[in-house]
Amino acid sequence: MDLLLSLPLLTHFLLAALYTAAIGVPLWFAYGMHGLLVAAALVSTFFYGREAGQREHDLKRSGVHGLRAWLGATFLFLWSRSNVIQWLVPAGTALGAALLWGQFYLSKLPWL
Numbered sequence: 558m559d560l561l562l563s564l565p566l567l568t569h570f571l572l573a574a575l576y577t578a579a580i581g582v583p584l585w586f587a588y589g590m591h592g593l594l595v596a597a598a599l600v601s602t603f604f605y606g607r608e609a610g611q612r613e614h615d616l617k618r619s620g621v622h623g624l625r626a627w628l629g630a631t632f633l634f635l636w637s638r639s640n641v642i643q644w645l646v647p648a649g650t651a652l653g654a655a656l657l658w659g660q661f662y663l664s665k666l667p668w669l
Contacts, residue, residue: 565643566642566643566646569604569643569646569647569650570646570647570650572647573600573604573646573647573648573650573651573654574650574651574654576596576599576600576603576651577593577596577597577600577650577651577654577655578654578658580596580599580600581593581596581597581654581655581658584596585658585659589659590655590659593655593656593658593659594652594655596651596655597648597651597652597654597655598651600647600648600651601644601647601648601651601652604643604644604647604648605644605648607644608636608640608641608643608644609630609631609636610630611640612629612630612635612636612637612640613626613627613629613630613631616629616630616635621635
């Protein structure tokens, strides 16, 4: 448990894989590969919003004007390097999980 607390990227990685599976499996049965990619986009959006909200809150607490903090958090220009990494790791994990799941099951289909 201490490992997860000391390495937030590992936690983000594991959560993104879990969320992609939880959202993607039902969508896989309904829409195939398109459902998995939608799940990856939803997970990426969730983590983007999470990091943007945290960054906007931090900026406002540090004295940045509210509108500038909102714009900076929304359009990435006031993000720190760690915020960007903590969004890109789960986004990449979600996309990778969706593509791997899709490739694995598409290769099992007898007519392909």
